[in-house]
Amino acid sequence: MKKPNQLRKILEQSHQDFVKNPDRLQLYVDGGQVVATGSTSLSFEYRYTLNIICRRSNLI
Incomplete structure (x- = not known):
């Protein structure tokens, strides 16, 4: 699961x-x-839901 860290x-x-x-x-x-x-090679994939929470800074 490298994608969340890359993002x-x-x-x-x-x-x-x-x-x-x-x-x-x-x-x-x-x-x-x-x-x-399901391919001829021994490959697999990860499937998951990624939740992203971005909080903005105080503008005051």
Whole structure:
């Protein structure tokens, strides 16, 4: 499950506030399962729901 970490890194690069305040960006994985692809090779894929919570900074 490299995708959530890659997405977090991209979001942090695009918005420096997430680096300064990492609690404002939360990623949660729900309902994951491993699924066989059915191809001739022994490959599989992860299927899951990724929840992203972004809290904005106080503007006052």
